[in-house]
Amino acid sequence: MRPGVAAAAWLATTGAAAALLPLVQGGGWLVQAGLLLAVLTGTGMVARRLAAPAPVVVAAQVVVSLLMLTVATVPQYAVGGLLPGPEAFGRFGELLSAGTEDIGHYVAPAPMTDGIRLMLLGGVLLIGLLVDVLAVSFGSAAVAGLPLLALYSIAAGVNQEDAAWPYFLVAAAGYLALLLAEGRERLGRWGRYFSGPGPARAPGYGAPGGYGRPPAAAVPARAAGPRLRAGGRIGALTLVAAVLAPALLPAMGSGLLDLEGGGSGSGSGGSGTISTVNPVVALQDQLNQPRNQEVLTYRTDGEAAGMYLRLVALDEFTGSEWRSSRWFENEIPPAPWAVPGLAPEVTARDVTTVIEASPDYAQTSLPVPYPAVSVVTDGPWRFDRGSQTLVSDSGRLTTQGRSWTVTHRQVEPTAEQLALAPAAPPNLASYYTQVPRDLPEVVARMAEEVTAGAADDHARAVALQDWFARDGGFRYNTSVSSGSGSEAIAAFLEDREGFCVHFAFTMAAMARTLGIPAQVAVGFTPGDRQVDGSYRVGLHNAHAWPELYFEGVGWTRFEPTPGQGTIPGYTRPDAERPDPAQPDPERPDAAEPERPEASPTPTGPEECDPVREAAACESEAPAAAGGSGGGPSVGPWLWGAAALAAVLALVGGPPLWRARVRARRLAPGAGAGAAWQELSDSAWDLGLAPLASETPRRTAARITAVLSLEAPARDAVHRLAQGVERELYAPAGAGGAGGPDDGPARDVRTALAGLRAGVGRWTRLRALLLPRSAVRVSHRLAERRLRAARRLRDLRTAFPGKTRKA
Template identity: 50%
Template sequence: MSGRARVTLFAVLATLLTSWSLAALVDSSFWVLEAGVLLAVQGAVGAGARRVPLGRTLTVASQVLVSLLVLMFLFAGKGESTGSGPMAYLVTDFGALFRRGVADVGEFAIPAPLTDGIRLLLLSGVLLIGLLVDLLAVTFRTAAAAGLPLLALYSVAAGLSGGAGASWVSFLLAGCGYLLLLLSEGRDRLAQWGRVFGAAPSPRASSGTGYGGLGAASDRALAPVRTGRRIGAVALGIALAVPAALPALGGGLLGAQGGEAGDGGTGVGGTISAVNPLVSLQGSLNAQDNRVVLKYRTDSPQLGEQYLRILALDEFNGVKWEASGRALTDVPERLPAPPGLSGQVRQTAVEVRTSISAADTYAQRYLPMPYPATSVDIPGKWRFEPAGRTLVGDQLGRDRFQNVQGAMYTVRSLLLRPTAEQLQSAPAPDPLVKAEYTKIPDNLPAVVADTARQVTKGAKDDYARAVKLQDYFAVTGGFRYDTKVASGTGSQAIARFLADKEGFCIHFAFSMAAMSRSLGIPARVAVGFTPGEKQSDGSVNVSMRDAHAWPELYFEGVGWTRFEPTPRQGISVPDYSRAEVPAAQPSAPTALPSTGAAQPSAAPSKAEDCPPEAKKLGECGVAAPQPKGGSGGGGPSLVGVLGWTLPVLALLALPLLPLLWRTRLRGRRLATGQVLEAWTELSDAAWDAGIPPDEALSPRRAAARVVELGRLTPEAADAVHRVAEAVERSLYAPPGTEAAYEGLGTDVLLARAALLAGLDRRSRARAELLPRSAARLRWSAAARWSAVTAALAARLAPVSALLSRLPLRGRG
């Protein structure tokens, strides 16, 4: 392999190893294999173009063209193309996929699902970095500068994941790839001046040609190469060890130890930071470590209503739900009255006091608190947003904001108790509220509004319509709760969710809010936490998997009212949204069993015997879907544990197979007590130690050779000679002479121990784990194969002879 081809190969390898740092950003690593193939194709095209040779510009252009063509075929049919022909496909389809990928990156938490858009972004980015590395390292012969695009690739991975995806393994792989690239480029550069360091003739060749005196010079020639490798290894070790040894330095690009609000992501082991809580919601629900993020004590008489609300998403632009930009004010001592709340409902409300403490690992910029809060006592710099009634951390410095991390605060809030009659008789909402909170995007598919009208057919007021929408999602519509679904949050995603009928809380909340707006009911989406789990000491723990989203609908006189369309176990269904309908209506429609619900029980109950609220809680014949990875699961099964453990143990045992084989063979040979078997074992022990057998020597000469080359102690040398003498007696003594003696096996083991003791640590490990005498297995297999083929030929010989005597057509 030429020097430039070697540099090309290591440039591809360095890019591929560095791209592994991106693997933690998505939930599947299959794209890394695709990236390796694409990088190999790109590098091969560059090597071929340089071999022609083509100019630098044409070489890069050919690599770009081939990369685009490969991507075109790889993503054929993955997007919607409105044109015709290759150019229309490339421009229109790739542009749509790129936009979809960018939207998916902003929508999903890490690890994100490997959608086609995200996959295209990953592969295109890795190919671009690979092209830059190839250009710098191979075309311009500046491998050191090629570290800049590699560093950019690693930094992007660390930045997007908040440090969670950039583990020390990723850093080690990236560093090793870069060092190998430097070494290959240096080797190629030195080769242009003459003989490459490290290419000294072997000792056997030196002695045979009379140039044995070059041995010392060869060692000196090899020294710079060894020194460079050692410097690289030491540098990598220091880079890995110093952050771990000095925690005050933080993890840097190797991992986030904490962080200000605004970092984003939900890194395991670091700070849970989520300025946009929606982005981290799915990651929280699927988190492996269900960490407690909030603890609180409350005097609320209804713990099931103690939702901790973070913020309200009140603007739907067709791509996503988000909080609209509003003016912030100082936090007043007493918060203003909730919008739309009448005195009649306020009189039946109870003021609740809640003391909350946030974990040190929870860096949310928005303050979680019950709704509607009337006063908040919290240290730090906070601002108040009146429309959403949320507290937002103020700016503390450049890229630094106040957050809830480690804070202890007290919130006073109202526990509202509206009745179904009050909601049903609510007057028309304020025109300004209705105009703002019933806006729907122009690209909202017609199926959303059509489904809303179909579901609420026959309802005479907004309250009845809201209850019917809620029960459609939670009970009668056949929807399934699944936190692994990647349905998105835009207009098309809502239509897809209505068709697929599976998703988690954000999909249920977004869809009900959009459908409510299509019916003229003011609606928005709230994000926060369910009440959590009460502890034995009276406190309540709120964990990551308690993250939740729910729709809030506006009723004049009551204000913003929570509904629960998500069929999730453990959530609280508000009393006012139960199936009981006010007396003004004739009767409640009977809810039919869900045809899409998961796993019916052995004896499903009749629909008329099971009210909708019981179905939501999983108390009917149809089993409520269990959240995957929930805290209440029974853990992995024994079969699953064994299914993973046994292959891992088998994989770990593979390197020990030669050692186990030699140990078993040694014991079997020595157990026979036969001299020739013991001599074979002694010869193999010497062979494993680096002294190959020489069948041309007599036993006595062979023993002397083992003693001399193995530098054995006098005691071990005597043991070897005793075994050799026994072999000679066995071979040449008159029949009946006893060749074996009592300590034969002990002498063989003594000689073997002395041979291993004379080796350095690496050679001793080589002799134990990769014995050279294992070549006998190959010889034995070859001999058996030869015997099998000979026996088969012997059996087929009569058939062949018979066939040879048969007359052949056409002969003569």
């Protein structure tokens, strides 16, 4: 039964689930999850109280968990609002799919969507079931820590907050409580604890007028005391040390002993300052960081999809590397800045974006959307004409904690405009098509093969992009060496495995061999949309992409890296281009098109959108075919009533049975034996289990000593013991201490008042709602089945022919 271990398992699971609080907005779901876990734990306790086998206990918990999850998430799709049917399971699938998309779309803290809520409640229930089975059914509280660790690890791995120690403390304390509860239960079974010379004594034992020596299990609460207190102190000190050690040790971060202040270093590891001189070298390290540490946030009044933030443009390919020519100008030109190659007939609108850098992100170049025509910020910045942004030559002037406002153009060329673009100016074309003399021949040859049949430069660029992203069999892998020279490009074409720098450098080099001006841009993809409308850019958004020049449009982005960023609309066939009236599946931040305020009433259930609220669907859909309409179906109500009755019987059955038995035993004339049985079962309900080997007098001595009864209750217990002995062994007609009618019943009530006064409130409540003695119901049912089987066997023996004929 082990109710203490079961309660500790509930506490440990709830504590571990609390680590998920920073991942979603609001904490109401944790209260609901705690209630669902409590029902799951209570179901297991009731099933074990009824001596059900472990598989039956687990099956009951699974069924109850499914019913609770249905009621909490999709009641409108369930039969009677409780029993899950095909519609409910179908809705479960839809919510799980939506929750997966929401997790991939939002960053912490994510809004509490229906899909995320289902995943949270279902996941916590699953972990709670595993913990309960391992800790209670199999008695392995230590092993039960594995699912708890899995739950906490998921939260800790996603949570980007530094102040995560309170959640660790709560989760670890819950697990420690589970271990201590199991230890208490085991020590209680082992027996008494002797603290010095001679046995520890309980009140009433060994004294004049005492009632004999107590059995070994008479003081289970005291048996575990010293050991458990020591174990609790050790666990508490361990938790304190685990929390304080990272703050005290300077090697683990900027803590109390880090007197030099916040440290900085190259790369992006840990929680220190992200300071990189060469963004190309740091890009691979940023992508491989386990935490997607925030570097930028921004707000824009334009479309964020496809709005890459360019940090630097690499225009020079030396054969050993791609690098920037650093065309810096001391004077920032007046706004608006000129945009190379952009013609008036190409659609372009001005957009304002406000960008703010994290205090830990120190870079000497301002990431901005391209093409920027104005950047407003404080400080003596210089203008980088090649990258169209502001830069600094001083390490003291960085982006760290700084904000800047960018006015930029959102250029929206069409595929036709790119296909009909005239040739680039000769000086620009000659510079941006240069390739090193030692460039492997495979680069040009492969470019010719991939673009064979393409009619113009735009078609050639699209063919290259599609070959890298889809048709060429390339795989994305951030563990490949990030070389950018000719040999690295040849190896990439041979192995067909790499990450964004390989795809960008190789496509740009192949485009140059075809006579298309090309360069490589390094920066960030648009990031993730937040609930407040802003966007968050993290280390994992670091990216490199090729830009090809088309006269009249200017530098144009392409996306050859499979599964990364967004594919520009001007590179898709007409059939694949997004409808402006529909959300773009490539854009995680695309909003759903607005619905008209009024819509015609649907003519059948099939026209009701299953994603909409169930109430709206039910109000719009007419009666199902085959029904007369005009009233609700009776079937769901019957199913719901039956399920509610089953739950009420499961929860209220034991207390009602116990009250009925008590009334029968204490009825006038029931006798001392029935009264003694009621006293024994009442003590059992309060935690003192009966021992079949004890005599009534020995049992009375144990009850009065362990529960420390006052004189009136103690005397009543002994009178009941004497009465039942007299009834069993004395001549007929000998009554109890209080008369044959109401004396034993009055003594039982006096004793029960003393028993209840000697225990805590929760023990009394548990005895009322979950009486241990209710297990006698299963015993009696087993006896009745045995008697029925015996009668049937005797009947077959007496009438063999008739029973076989029947």
